[in-house]
Amino acid sequence: MKTKLAGLLCVFYICTGFQAFGQKNLDYYLPQNISFNPAIPTPESVIGHKVGEWHITHDKLVLYMRELAKISDRITLEEIGRTHEGRPQVLLTITHPTNQLGIDKIRSDHAWLTYPNEADKFDIKKMPVVTYMGFSIHGNEPSGSNASLLVAYYMAAAQGSEVENMLRNSVILLDPSFNPDGLNRFATWANMHKSKRVNPDPMDREYSEAWPGGRTNHYWFDLNRDWLPLQQPESRNRVAKYHQWKPNILTDHHEMGTNSTFFFQPGVPQRTHPLTPELNQELTQKIGNYHAAALDSIGSLYFTEEGYDDFYYGKGSTFPDINGGIGILFEQASSRGHAQESDNGILEFPFTIKNQFNTALSTWKAAVEMRVELLDYQRDFYKRVLREADNDNVKAYIFKAEKDPARAFHLAEILDAQEIDFYRPSREIKLNDESYNQDNAYIVPLKQRNYKLIKAMFEKRTEFQDSLFYDISGWTYPAAFNLEYAEMSSRDYSRNQLGGKVDNLQFPKGQVVGGQSNYAYVFEWHGYYAPRAANRLLEKGIRIKVATSKFIGSDEKEFDRGSILVPVANQALSETELFYELQQIAENDALQIHAMNTGLTGGVSLGSNTFINLEKPEVALIVEADNSYDAGEVWHLLDTRMNMLVTKLPESRVGSNAIDRYNTIIITGGLDLSERETDNLKRWISNGGTLVGIGSAVEWMARNKLSDLKAVEVEYPGTEDITYDQINNYARSQYIPGGVYMSELQLSHPMAFGYYREELPVFKRGTILIEPSESKFANAAVYAEEPLISGWISDANLEAMKGASSVRVSSIGRGRVVSLVDNPNFRAFWYGTNKLMMNAIFFGRIINGYSAR
Incomplete structure (x- = not known):
């Protein structure tokens, strides 16, 4: 009787899904017609649980990969770098043992295919195809990394002539976790909330992660938007390895909403970037047939050519398309835990892993069977770019930052990491009323193998086949860095203008001009790292002042508004100690610091009341509210670049007196505050605090009477010609997907200190448009009358944007409210507007109250 009862209970649990969830043996995943080498350890034998039973943590994932590399002669493993949290990024090179013996030559020969003048020396029929398989760049899309256990095991242990042939004719670069820190964070969450009886109720806490x-x-960055700008170490490490190999295919395994099925590229055809060759999409579609067959064989539903696109080159699935390869996005419906109810039935975690595993194998099969075709495409891609460069009206780009070499350096740093050749000018070049010389400028000739990548970074594009974008539509890099730059036509450019090729890029060094002073020092605010320098001095107890008027030094140099005055007398450091400190600052922050030997300067004297004492910033960043991306960008900017302390203050503390220790509070989205909590924030502002709002926070501040901003009313066209099935696309087309727009600054305003040109390119995304204040001094910046630089925008939004405020300052009592309509820190590569953020922090409290009315 007892045995029968146990059997009935077992049947009951299997039928209802209890306990069966996640309990899948290898037979559930692996092909049944393949034998496996028993000497190769299975994932379970190393990690201690079945694949899909628990979410793999990063340490166990790396442990298994290292074990495979020890035992299998098909696999080598290297650590390509470390994350912010110190986790290793590992990359497996998988191929036939005989290939492993000559792997360096295989890599070198393959890379030479991307050099047009060398490529024909190689017989592609004898070369292996290279595929880069990457998993779970979004840490809470974990089926990819969990599937990588199976992919690695299969490639190490599968036996038979077919497998041997595939290994001989291919090299697999397997990156089991594109985002180790995020993966580990999510795995911890999912595992800590897993019940013994897995509960598929979507309301269970397991399926609703805590912020962020x-x-x-x-730092809360979306790493799948960082392949082009390379602002995060995970991306720099990965892309360096990508360029060493130049793979023919790169796969990017993601997840999407629970109620969906499975997607593979190509995406929406008319939303492919025009710089991507048509043949790229044809090959993507041909590879897609292999995925369809694989998913058909296991009964999985899927879709393709809808929803996603191939436009923004900063994504993993699109980045290869501008680099002679084929990028493939996989999107698997996500269980977001161990099992969850969905429109397609209960979605179990092992099922999501199985789909990712099968499409990894179908990619491998496609790569081998299309090997010669893919290698030929890659070789021809780089040959064609030289012809395209010859036909381009633009022959080179030249750029500089006249008063801030650090910004120009950081753009050059990205070019260097992307293997783009650039040079110093051989002589002075004058273009468009600007002089570019050997010391401050860089030239990027277009006739080189990365021609298309250069165009993708530098071009200004305003015409598009479609008005819908999965990501941003414009990202012109010299505008993002607010550089003086020009397109050089054949009339402007010749090869003899190229000086030395920059092979060893060095951060620019500043200096103290005039030696040690016993009176004062001055440095201008133009430098990108001037705020870092000011904060370092304030942290050491050094009194500093900011100039609100221009003045002329004894050497006839004019110092701009925003210049920082460092008196020598009555400081915490001696004259010699202060001089040494400033020497270190000048060198580390690329600043020219000028010794002043008299206060009798031209214009205003150094003792004038137009020099205002600066207070050390005490900054709180409100977190656990709204979008984490914008908050992470602020945290990253202050912590990693400006070396400033910033307190990540939970939203729940805003209603307490805890906020009184800060003089600056930054919010990056709408808050969920009670009336009492909002009143407490108003009290804090009235007592002299500076509240800085970015993006959607601007709307929230206006709704809650923290500012007097009014939205521009936009008249959108009617829907008379729109059919029912076009409603969603019509609504999306009225959204600004992200592009580059010109604003105009009031250079005398403290919010514009450090800028030396009225024109400032900004990144705008979304439809927040603010009417300009009647008081012109409250409008620190407005959009230009012809604002569009690069990107897609509807006619209605473009018209409404003209003259609208982009930076506004309001008053409450003794405090100030700074509204930054556009995100000045976008994805960490928008260096040109970072200073708006820093000016709000350093100068918000000195803004004249009359001007902010």
């Missing part, structure tokens, strides 16, 4: 979730890296 595991999608992002340590």
